Amino acid sequence: MKIxxxxxxxxxxxxxxAIPRGRLAETPEEAxxxxxxxxxxxxxxxxxxxxxxGKGGGVKLAHTPEEARAHAHAMLGMxxxxxxxxxxxxxxxxxxxxxGCRIARELYLGLTLDREVGRMALMASAExxxxxxxxxxxxxxxxxxxxxxxxxxxAPFQARRVAFALGLSGEAVAAFVRLASGLYQACLATDASLxxxxxxxxxxxxxxxxxxxxxxFDDNALYRHKDVAxxxxxxxxxxxxxxxxxxDLSYIxxxxxxxxxxxxxxxxMATMDVIQLSGGSPANFLDVGGxxxxxxxxxxxxxxxxxPEVKAVLVNIxxxxxxxxxxxxxxxxxxxxxxxxxxxxxRLEGTNVELGKRILGESGLSITxxxxxxxxxxxxxxxxxxxx
Numbered sequence: 001m002k003i004x005x006x007x008x009x010x011x012x013x014x015x016x017x018a019i020p021r022g023r024l025a026e027t028p029e030e031a032x033x034x035x036x037x038x039x040x041x042x043x044x045x046x047x048x049x050x051x052x053x054g055k056g057g058g059v060k061l062a063h064t065p066e067e068a069r070a071h072a073h074a075m076l077g078m079x080x081x082x083x084x085x086x087x088x089x090x091x092x093x094x095x096x097x098x099x100g101c102r103i104a105r106e107l108y109l110g111l112t113l114d115r116e117v118g119r120m121a122l123m124a125s126a127e128x129x130x131x132x133x134x135x136x137x138x139x140x141x142x143x144x145x146x147x148x149x150x151x152x153x154x155a156p157f158q159a160r161r162v163a164f165a166l167g168l169s170g171e172a173v174a175a176f177v178r179l180a181s182g183l184y185q186a187c188l189a190t191d192a193s194l195x196x197x198x199x200x201x202x203x204x205x206x207x208x209x210x211x212x213x214x215x216x217f218d219d220n221a222l223y224r225h226k227d228v229a230x231x232x233x234x235x236x237x238x239x240x241x242x243x244x245x246x247x248d249l250s251y252i253x254x255x256x257x258x259x260x261x262x263x264x265x266x267x268x269m270a271t272m273d274v275i276q277l278s279g280g281s282p283a284n285f286l287d288v289g290g291x292x293x294x295x296x297x298x299x300x301x302x303x304x305x306x307x308p309e310v311k312a313v314l315v316n317i318x319x320x321x322x323x324x325x326x327x328x329x330x331x332x333x334x335x336x337x338x339x340x341x342x343x344x345x346x347r348l349e350g351t352n353v354e355l356g357k358r359i360l361g362e363s364g365l366s367i368t369x370x371x372x373x374x375x376x377x378x379x380x381x382x383x384x385x386x387x388x
Contacts, residue, residue: 001216001217001219001222001228001229001232002049002214002215002216002217002236003049003215003217003228003231003232003233004047004048004049004094004096004231004233004236005045005047005096005212005213005214006022006024006047006096007215007231008195008213008214008215009022009210009213011186011190011215011228012182012183012186012195012197012210012213014186015182015183015185015186015189016178016179016181016182016185017179017182017183017186017210018175018178018179018207018208018209018210019209019210019213020098020099020100020101020209020211021038021098021099022034022038022096022097022098022099023037023038023096023097023098024047024094024095024096024097025072025094025095025096025097026076026093026094026095027072027076028069028070028072028073028076029069030072031044031068031069031071031072031095031097032065032066032068032069032072033065034068034097035062035064035065035067035068035069035097036065038097038098038099039099040099040100041061041062041063041099041100042061042062042068042097042098042099042100043059043060043061043062043097043098043099043100044059044060044061044062044068044071044072044075044095044096044097045058045059045095045096045097045098046058046059046075046078046080046092046095047092047093047094047095047096048080048085048090048091048092048236049090049233049236049237050080050082050084050085050090051082051083051084051198051214052082052083052084053080053082055082055083056080056081056082056085056089057074057075057078057080058075058080058082058092060074060075061100062097068097071095072095072097075092075095076092076093076094076095077091077092077093078091078092079091079092080092090236091235093235101201101203101209101211102203102204102205103199103201103202103203103204103211104201104202104203104204105126105128105201105202106128106199106200106201106211107124107125107126107128107166107199107200107201107202108123108124108125108126108127108128108132108135108197108198108199108200109122109123109124109128109179109180109183109196109197109198109200110122110123110124110194110195110196110197110198111123111183111184111187111192111194111195111196112193112194112195112196113193114147117147119147119148119149119150120147120148120150120184120187121145121146121147121148122145122146122147122148122154122158122159122162122180122184123143123144123145124143124144124162124165124166125142125143125144125166126142126166126167127139127142128198128199128200128201132198144162144165144166146158146159146161146162148184153184153188154180154181154184156177156181159176159177159180159181160173160177162176162180163176163177163180168202168208170206171206172202172206172207172208175206175207175208176208179200179208179210183195183197183210186215190215190217190225190228191217191218191221191222191224191225192215192216192217192218193216193217193218194214194215194216195213195214195215196213196214196215197210197211197212197213197214198212198214199211199212238253240253240284240303240306240307241253243299243302243303244286244299244300244303247295247296247299247300248289248296249286249287249288249289249296249299249300249303250265250268250285250286250287250289251284251285251286251287251300251303252284252285252286253283253284253307254281254282254283254284254285255281255283255309256275256280256281256282256283256284256309257280257281257283257309257310257311257312257384257387258275258280258281258282258283258310258311258312258313258314258380258381258384259283259284259286259304259305259307259310259312259313259314260272260275260282260283260284260285260286260304260313260314260316261286261288261297261300261301261304261313261314261315261316261317262286262287262288262315262316262317263287263288263289263290263317263318263322264287264289264290264318265287267316267318268285268286268287268316269285270373271314271316271373271377272285274373274374274377275314275377275380275381277377278374278377278378278380278381279381280377280380280381280384283304283307283309283310284304284307286300286303286304288300290320290321290322293326293330294329294330294333294334296330297327297330297331297333297334298330298333298334298337298338300334301313301334301335301337301338301340302338305338305340305342310342311342311343311383311384311385311387312342312343312344312345312380312381312383312384312387313340313342313343313344313345313380314345314346314347314376314377314380315331315344315345315346315347316347316373316376317346317347317348317349317350318349318350319348319349319350319351319352319353319356320350320351323350323351323352323356324348324349324350324351324352324353324355324356324357325352325355325356325359326352327348327356328348328355328356328357328359328360329359331346331360331367332359332360332363332365335363335365335367336365340365342387343366343368343380343383343384343386343387344365344366344367344368345367345368345369345370345376345379345380345383346360346367346368346369346370346376347369347370347371347372347373347375347376348360349372357369368383
C-alpha cells in the first residue's frame with residue numbers, strides 16, 4: 001500500500017525525522033491560508049501516488065499567499081503526468097503547502113528490503129533529486145549501501161559511514177545520523193517495505209531535512225497497523241485493483257490485451273512469461289489463490305472483463321487443494337453470470353482433471369480447452385489477435 005507525501009512526513013515526524021512545516025489543502029483558499037500561516041516563501045506540491053511531480057508541473061514555488069492560491073488553483077483537478085503515472089496521468093485532489101528553505105545540497109536516502117541478502121538496506125547517494133532512477137540505472141556505483149543486522153538495528157557507525165561518504169562534516173553528520181535512525185525506526189514500527197527521502201537536503205544553515213517522503217507498506221502486515229491502513233486513498237488506486245482487494249484477490253493491472261486468471265503467484269508469473277514468449281501481452285497479474293471458490297472466480301472474471309483492452313481470457317489452474325471439477329463449475333457459473341463475450345481459453349491440470357474438462361465441454365459455452373500452458377498461451381494469443 002502507498003500513501004501520500006504529507007502522510008509519510010507525519011509518520012516520519014513522529015519518529016524524530018526533521019521535516020519542514022507544512023499544511024494540507026484541498027481548495028485554493030485553503031492553500032492561501034496555509035501559506036499565510038507558514039509565512040514567507042513556500043512550496044505548493046500536488047499530492048499523488050507517483051514520483052517526478054516536479055517534471056510534470058506538480059511542484060511550484062510561491063513567494064506570496066496569493067501566488068500559492070494561484071498554483072493550487074492550477075493544480076487541483078489537473079491530470080498530472082509524470083514518468084511514473086504513464087500517459088494518462090493522475091488527477092490531483094489535494095496539495096501540500098510547505099515552508100521553503102535555503103538548500104545547499106540535495107541528497108538521496110532510502111530504506112528497503114534487500115530480498116537477496118534478507119536484510120533491510122540503507123541506500124544513499126550524493127546525486128539526490130528528480131533523476132535518481134537514472135543515476136541508479138546508469139551509475140550504480142554512486143548508490144551507497146549499508147545492510148542492517150535485524151538483531152542490532154541500524155548502528156550509528158553505519159549511518160556515520162554513509163554521512164562521511166556523502167561528504168558531510170561537523171554538525172551535519174550528527175544530524176544525518178539522527179535522521180537516518182528515525183527513518184529506520186519508522187520503517188520498523190510500520191512494517192514499511194520502502195521508505196524514501198528524495199531529496200534529503202543540507203540547508204545553508206547546516207541542517208538536514210527530509211524535503212520529500214515516500215512510504216510503501218507490506219499489505220500482509222496492515223492488520224497490525226490499523227492507523228496505517230486508514231491512510232489508504234482509494235482514489236489513487238486503479239479501480240480494478242481496488243475491487244480485487246475487496247475480494248482478497250492479488251491483482252495488478254498491466255498494459256496487454258490477454259486477461260489472466262491463475263491460482264498461485266509462481267504459476268501466474270510463468271503464465272505471463274509464456275504469453276509473452278508466444279507473441280502476446282498479458283493484461284494483468286491475477287492470483288485467485290489455492291482456495292478459490294465460485295464467488296472468487298466470478299469476482300475475478302468481472303474484474304478481467306471490465307478492462308476494455310482485454311480481447312481474450314486465459315485461465316490456467318492447477319487443481320491441488322481445489323479439485324478441477326470444483327474449479328470447472330466455478331468457471332462455468334462465472335462465465336454465465338458475467339455473460340462473457342470474449343474468447344475464453346482454459347487449461348486445467350491436477351485432481352479430477354478429466355471430470356473438470358467434461359464439465360467445461362458439456363457447459364454449452366464457447367470455451368477453448370488447452371492441453372498444456374504452451375498450447376493455452378498460443379490459443380489465447382491467436383484469439384486476441386482475431387478480435388478488433
